[in-house]
Every structure is written in C-alpha cells, then in structure tokens.
Amino acid sequence: MATVREEIVAEYTDPRHNWPWIVGFSGGKDSTLLLQLVIEAVRSLSRL
Secondary structure, eight states: OOOHHHHHHHHHHOTTOOSOOOOOOOSSHHHHHHHHHHHHHHHTSOOO
16 A cells, blocks of 8 residues: 555656646645645655
C-alpha cells in the first residue's frame, strides 16, 4: 500500500498531467497537513 507522499509523488510526476498544481490553503489543520505533505513530497524529488 502506497503512502500519501508516494501517491502525491506519483500524481506529480505522471506525464499525463502537464498543468500546474494549485494547493488551497486556509490555515486550518486539514489544509496545513495537505500543504506540508505536498511540500515534503515535492522536495523529496531529485532536481533535473
């Protein structure tokens, strides 16, 4: 079973998705968690 970070990385690196991401952030606990997970997942990728 994939972790949430692995799922985010898989979606982010999917070549079929060539549009920019917009992550909604309200400052609440749910959006803060989502933003933190996305940041961690994207930072884990190697730079090209």
